Amino acid sequence: MSVSVRVIPCLDVADGRVVKGVNFQGLRDAGDPVELARTYDREGADEVTFLDVSASAEARATTMEVVARTAEEIFVPLTVGGGVRSVADVDRLLKAGADKVGVNTAAIARPELISEIAERFGSQVLVLSVDARRCTGDTRTESGYEVTTHGGRRGTGIDAVEWAVRGADLGAGEILLNSMDADGTTAGFDLQMLDDVRSQVRIPLIASGGAGTAEHFTEAAQHGADAVLAASVFHFRTLTVAQVKEHMRLAGIPVR
Amino acid sequence: MSPRVVVLDYGSGNVRSAVRALERVGAQVALTADADAVAAADGLVVPGVGAFAAVMEQLRSVRGDMMIERRLAGGRPVLGICVGMQVMFTSGDEHGVSTAGLDQWPGEVTRLEADVVPHMGWSTVSAPEGTVLFDGVDDERFYFVHSYGVQTDPAAALTSDSPLEPPLVTWAEHGRPFVAAVENGALTATQFHPEKSGDAGAQLLRNWVTALDR
Numbered sequence: 001m002s003v004s005v006r007v008i009p010c011l012d013v014a015d016g017r018v019v020k021g022v023n024f025q026g027l028r029d030a031g032d033p034v035e036l037a038r039t040y041d042r043e044g045a046d047e048v049t050f051l052d053v054s055a056s057a058e059a060r061a062t063t064m065e066v067v068a069r070t071a072e073e074i075f076v077p078l079t080v081g082g083g084v085r086s087v088a089d090v091d092r093l094l095k096a097g098a099d100k101v102g103v104n105t106a107a108i109a110r111p112e113l114i115s116e117i118a119e120r121f122g123s124q125v126l127v128l129s130v131d132a133r134r135c136t137g138d139t140r141t142e143s144g145y146e147v148t149t150h151g152g153r154r155g156t157g158i159d160a161v162e163w164a165v166r167g168a169d170l171g172a173g174e175i176l177l178n179s180m181d182a183d184g185t186t187a188g189f190d191l192q193m194l195d196d197v198r199s200q201v202r203i204p205l206i207a208s209g210g211a212g213t214a215e216h217f218t219e220a221a222q223h224g225a226d227a228v229l230a231a232s233v234f235h236f237r238t239l240t241v242a243q244v245k246e247h248m249r250l251a252g253i254p255v256r
Numbered sequence: 257m258s259p260r261v262v263v264l265d266y267g268s269g270n271v272r273s274a275v276r277a278l279e280r281v282g283a284q285v286a287l288t289a290d291a292d293a294v295a296a297a298d299g300l301v302v303p304g305v306g307a308f309a310a311v312m313e314q315l316r317s318v319r320g321d322m323m324i325e326r327r328l329a330g331g332r333p334v335l336g337i338c339v340g341m342q343v344m345f346t347s348g349d350e351h352g353v354s355t356a357g358l359d360q361w362p363g364e365v366t367r368l369e370a371d372v373v374p375h376m377g378w379s380t381v382s383a384p385e386g387t388v389l390f391d392g393v394d395d396e397r398f399y400f401v402h403s404y405g406v407q408t409d410p411a412a413a414l415t416s417d418s419p420l421e422p423p424l425v426t427w428a429e430h431g432r433p434f435v436a437a438v439e440n441g442a443l444t445a446t447q448f449h450p451e452k453s454g455d456a457g458a459q460l461l462r463n464w465v466t467a468l469d470r
Contacts, residue, residue: 002379002429002430003375003376003377003378003379003400003430004377004378004379004397005377006377006378041454046377046378046399068272071270071272071273071276072272072276075273075277075280075451075452075453075454075455075457075458076399076452076453076454077399077401077449077452094270095270097270097272097273098270099270099273099401099452121305121306122305122306122307123374123403124305124306124374124376124401124402124403125305173374173376173401174374174376202371202372202373203372203373203374204372204374204376204377205372226372226376226377227377256378256397
């Protein structure tokens with residue numbers, strides 16, 4: 001009877017197009033986020049996430065249009081993150097058709113943004129995205145993990161576990177925990193970090209960064225992830241959503 | 257002719273997908289809070305996300321409470337979704353503050369007790385004998401996202417000599433059992449989001465829309 005562990009493909013979108021490359025057969029246009037979202041929906045994705053990596057306001061406006069078209073086409077939840085700085089940004093995305101909105105850097109600069117969004121729209125729309133890495137050099141935090149910005153290039157000195165706890169207290173409905181150390185390595189999720197955050201927060205936790213094999217997803221679920229998110233393994237057909245779910249199912253993890 | 261469905265437009269979050277999902281299963285859909293349109297529709301969908309008190313306030317501000325009441329008095333179908341289901345109950349308790357609901361069914365909406373809240377994701381349900389809504393989809397998972405729910409049996413409050421038909425209650429579990437759906441004459445409601453529940457959700461909406469066409 002328990003809730004299943006969600007498998008979530010994530011697409012980087014800029015100026016209305018998928019960036020960072022997608023390579024799978026059978027698509028008319030591998031750069032079209034709408035077509036990809038639809039394909040993942042058909043293949044059993046439990047949710048789809050768009051990360052807007054646009055550099056300009058103009059390009060972001062295009063993303064709205066993509067979100068709107070995607071919402072017409074898919075019948076699973078759609079989360080959109082990237083560049084969300086205000087309640088008005090969230091409002092626009094929800095009106096366009098997003099079900100949930102990811103907030104990252106702007107909340108680090110101004111944590112009250114989390115409660116403002118939660119009070120206005122409810123916690124369930126708000127995913128707090130935490131880009132974390134192991135502390136290096138002179139940086140020390142209690143958990144040994146710090147929050148980063150700028151895609152992991154800049155440290156903040158903020159304890160990643162404490163930040164996740166604070167985000168939950170302020171009203172985030174979910175934590176997207178992205179390991180900047182593991183990201184792109186395909187060597188597996190940072191299970192230690194997952195354990196540390198899981199033991200401290202009681203809102204759903206999405207594991208992200210490092211997925212390379214189906215087993216990695218299963219491990220993350222066994223370490224308490226409520227959802228597992230990945231990009232390139234799905235885009236490059238190393239794995240399909242169905243293969244990941246089958247592995248999890250055989251390991252006794254509830255999947256849809 | 258395809259059934260005409262109104263999705264009640266009262267400022268509640270993302271309703272596009274509800275409109276689209278209903279169209280997908282063959283309904284002719286309008287998003288409006290116009291009283292005549294609501295009264296004339298074959299079916300009315302009451303969406304709802306966010307806080308119970310805020311949803312009640314928004315509903316009242318467009319006189320949605322009266323429109324729902326009127327439709328139900330005439331035995332005209334209404335489908336509540338998520339908080340749109342919760343407001344059909346007696347009251348909602350949030351942070352110790354109780355807000356009156358539409359009181360179509362007895363029960364209080366209270367905070368879920370589980371290791372992880374919100375309950376966010378796909379869960380199985382257990383539908384009762386005689387269900388129309390879950391016909392063909394009673395083994396599927398549906399998409400839930402909520403921190404509050406009805407954790408008492410709305411059918412239990414009816415005495416055995418009551419002239420009312422007892423509601424058909426579908427249960428799900430998150431920490432504890434809670435009401436996932438209710439079918440009760442003209443009034444139907446789901447705690448989960450059928451419009452976000454893939455093919456299973458589409459089938460459930462198709463079941464509801466098809467039954468409008470009688």
